[in-house]
Each structure stands twice: as C-alpha cells, then as structure tokens.
Amino acid sequence: MKGKVCVFGSFNLDIVAVMSRFPMPGESLTAQHSMMGPGGKGANQATAALRAGARVHYIGKVGNDDFGTFARRHLEKTGFDAITLFTCKEKPTGNALIYVAGNDAENMISVYPGANTTVTAAEVTRCQPTVAAADILLVQLENNLSAIQRMIDNARAGGTFVILNPAPWQRVSDTLLAKVDLLTPNSTEAMQLTGVSVTDFASAQKAAAVLHRKGARQVIITLGMAGALLSTEQQQLRIPLFPAQPLDTTGAGDAFNGALAARLASGDDLPQAALFASAFASLCVERSGAANSMPSYAEALTRLQAHPECVPEPLAVCV
Ligand code: RIB
Numbered sequence: 224m225k226g227k228v229c230v231f232g233s234f235n236l237d238i239v240a241v242m243s244r245f246p247m248p249g250e251s252l253t254a255q256h257s258m259m260g261p262g263g264k265g266a267n268q269a270t271a272a273l274r275a276g277a278r279v280h281y282i283g284k285v286g287n288d289d290f291g292t293f294a295r296r297h298l299e300k301t302g303f304d305a306i307t308l309f310t311c312k313e314k315p316t317g318n319a320l321i322y323v324a325g326n327d328a329e330n331m332i333s334v335y336p337g338a339n340t341t342v343t344a345a346e347v348t349r350c351q352p353t354v355a356a357a358d359i360l361l362v363q364l365e366n367n368l369s370a371i372q373r374m375i376d377n378a379r380a381g382g383t384f385v386i387l388n389p390a391p392w393q394r395v396s397d398t399l400l401a402k403v404d405l406l407t408p409n410s411t412e413a414m415q416l417t418g419v420s421v422t423d424f425a426s427a428q429k430a431a432a433v434l435h436r437k438g439a440r441q442v443i444i445t446l447g448m449a450g451a452l453l454s455t456e457q458q459q460l461r462i463p464l465f466p467a468q469p470l471d472t473t474g475a476g477d478a479f480n481g482a483l484a485a486r487l488a489s490g491d492d493l494p495q496a497a498l499f500a501s502a503f504a505s506l507c508v509e510r511s512g513a514a515n516s517m518p519s520y521a522e523a524l525t526r527l528q529a530h531p532e533c534v535p536e537p538l539a540v541c542v
Contacts, residue, residue, distance in 0.1 A: 226489045227304075228277040229357035229383070230481070231350070231374045232265015233339040233365035234298070234308075235317040236290040237513055239473065242324040245331055261297045262319055262513035263339070264363040264390060267474045271481020272361065273302055275503055276520040277488050280353050282374075284309040284346070284366075286338040290316035297514075307353065309346050311338035317365075321473055327448070328469040328508065334365065334391065342370035347377065355381025358488040361480060363388045368395070375402050384487070388480045389416065401438025405493075407480055408434075409445045424538065427452040428459055443497055445479060453497050453535065460535040462497045465505035465526055474513035479504040482523065494535045502527040 240254035269281040281303050285291035287310050294316060298306045317337040323330050347370050354360050360378040362371050362385070371387075378385045379402055387403040389395065392415040400406060400416075410421040417433040419426055427444045431454035434442050443462070444452045451462040482503035486496035506518035506526060527533075 225358055226277050226485070227280070227357045228272045228359045228361060228484045228488050229280045229282065229354050230265055230269035230272060230361045230484075231282040231366070231371070232268060232361070232363045233263035233317055233336060234261070234266045234283045234285055234294045235263035235319045235334060235339070236293065237262030237319045237321055237473070239321045239323060239471075239512065241471070241511075242322055245322055245324045258512065260512050260515055261294065262474070263317055264365050264388070264477055266298065267477035267514045267517075268361055268363065268388070268481040268484070269303065270301060270514045271478045271503070271507075271517045272485040274517040274519050275482040275485035275499070275523065277485035278304045280305045280307070280357065282307045282350050282353065284311055284338045284342050286310070286315035287312050288315050290318065291338070305353070307350060309342065311341045314338045314341055323471050323473060328472050330471070330473045332473070336365055339365055340367040342366055344369070344373060346370070347373040350374065351377045351381070354378050354383055357383050359384045359386060359484045361386045361388070361484045363390050364393050364395070365391060368393060372399060375399065386480065386484055388476070390476060392416070397437040400434065403439060405441045405443065406434060406439040407443045407445065407483070409476055410447065413444045421446070423449065424452055424461060428454065428538065431459070441493065443483070445476060451497060451501065452538075453494060455493070459538040459540050460494055461538055462494070462501050462535055463533040465502045465530055465533055467505040467508050469508040471511045471516065472508050474516055475504045475508050477513065478507035478517055481517070498533070498535055499523060499527060502530075502533070
C-alpha cells in the first residue's frame with residue numbers, strides 16, 4: 224500500500240439550517256443559524272481521506288451552473304493529488320437541504336443528486352488508469368449505479384481494494400456485494416440490505432452474518448452512539464465511539480469512511496484503521512458543516528491517544 228485513495232462520488236451544494244427542533248409537516252420554523260457549503264458524500268469522504276493522511280484522487284460530476292463553478296474552485300484548492308470533475312449539460316449540480324436539531328445534533332437530509340447520477344460509461348473508462356493506480360477505491364451510492372458498478376469492475380481488474388459505503392441506500396445485487404472488499408453500512412442501510420432490524424450489537428451481528436452469506440467478506444456496521452461492529456468471517460469486534468461534544472453530525476459517516484480508507488491505504492490492519500476512523504469521526508461531529516468539518520490526522524491521533532480505554536473488543540462470533 225502506498226497511501227493512494229481514489230474516491231468516486233457525489234458533490235453537492237449543502238444548505239444547512241440549525242434548528243431548536245425539527246419542523247413538523249406544514250410548519251414554518253425560524254432557524255437559529257444557516258450556512259451554505261461544499262458537501263456530497265463523495266467529496267466529503269475524499270476530504271476526510273486527504274485530511275487523514277492519504278494521497279487522494281477525487282472523481283465526480285457537476286452541472287454547467289454556478290454551483291458547479293463553486294465546486295470546481297473549492298475542489299481545486301482542497302489539496303487533492305488530482306481531481307477529475309466531469310460536467311453535465313442536462314442536469315444541475317447536486318444539492319442537499321439539511322436540518323440539524325436537538326441535543327445530539329442529529330440531522331435530516333433531502334438530496335437532489337442532479338449531475339451526480341449522469342456519469343457515463345465513457346467517463347468511467349477515462350478513469351480506469353486512475354482507479355488501477357490507487358491502493359483503494361472508495362465509493363458510495365449517491366451516483367448512478369451503472370457507473371458505480373463499472374468503477375468497481377475496473378478496480379477489481381486493476382487489483383485495487385474496494386470499499387463500498389452503501390449510502391444513501393439503493394437496491395444493490397448480491398453479485399455487487401461479492402465484488403466489494405469492505406462494506407460499510409450504517410444501521411439503517413444494514414437493515415435495508417438484509418431485512419434484519421439493526422438496533423444493537425446483537426442485531427448488527429445477525430445482519431452482518433446475512434451480509435457474509437450474500438458474499439460481503441468484510442463488513443463494518445456503524446451504530447451511531449453505540450460505536451461500530453467490525454465483522455469478518457474470522458472475527459467480530461466492537462469498535463468504540465470516542466467521547467465527543469456533538470454540534471453537527473452531518474458528515475460523520477463520511478469522516479469515518481474517508482479516514483478508514485486512508486489508514487487502510489497506509490497499511491493499518493482493519494481493526495486499527497476502524498479505531499482511528501472512529502476517533503476521526505468523533506472530531507467531525509464537534510464542528511459545523513460536512514466537507515469543511517474534517518479534522519486533521521494529528522488531531523485524530525491526539526484524540527486516539529487521549530483515550531487508551533477505547534480499544535476494539537472481541538465479540539462472540541455470530542453466524
Ligand atoms: O453525508 C452527508 C452528506 O449527505 C451531505 O454533505 C449531503 O450533501 C448528502 O450527500
């Protein structure tokens with residue numbers, strides 16, 4: 224591993240409203256605070272991987288509009304090794320409307336994916352050398368599935384390790400799951416993938432067993448305040464959550480996935496990488512915004528070292 228991560232995924236313009244509580248249907252409620260900034264699960268995860276120490280090539284697609292110009296300017300100054308940003312003439316740049324509310328800074332998001340879902344076969348082919356040159360390809364489900372599948376096929380052909388963060392959920396075949404080296408659903412996505420209602424570690428273990436039977440060899444199910452379950456056919460571990468003062472949970476899953484990819488690309492084993500990713504995500508929730516809320520490698524290392532009690536714990540394997 225040379226520490227090279229390729230992230231193919233969405234760019235969205237995020238419009239965030241911080242509320243004392245979520246509005247009810249039909250209600251207009253004054254926001255306490257509002258902001259606009261870069262987001263999209265792909266761009267957020269690419270930023271997280273970069274901040275966690277990887278050399279990153281980001282691949283995405285935006286509209287031929289002002290938000291697309293904003294995206295290009297933002298991405299060009301982020302510090303990626305390279306970006307491949309396609310432009311769609313027919314659909315606008317993706318956007319997301321985000322409410323943040325409550326003591327635990329929970330969020331509700333509506334995404335209009337726009338140009339993110341128009342990536343063509345020819346565009347995927349142009350990215351083939353980039354994907355093959357990376358140690359890890361990290362993808363989500365905020366683009367058209369046809370392009371995601373082709374990117375994964377190209378990664379496999381080039382011997383690149385594939386992480387699929389199945390967010391936001393869309394139906395995927397077992398054939399696709401079997402092509403992925405590491406699958407990282409949250410509890411809701413794990414339920415949607417397996418039909419098992421995931422509410423705690425025991426139910427997460429059952430969902431992971433179903434995912435293994437579907438062909439997913441390594442799975443991390445993130446469980447919000449409970450931490451995460453790491454499950455392979457050989458071991459099941461509880462990855463702890465690090466103590467944090469949540470301000471905005473938007474992008475926490477992206478922080479986890481980007482940092483996980485960065486640490487795996489640098490040679491960490493899966494439990495080490497997952498623990499670092501948990502520490503990294505605990506810092507992200509203490510800041511507002513998505514892509515702009517990613518901490519640095521040094522900050523995450525400090526948090527990791529400040530909590531020696533936070534270690535992966537073995538669980539009895541559930542099959
Ligand atoms: O995961 C958070 C992201 O989801 C936001 O940035 C928003 O754009 C949506 O894609």
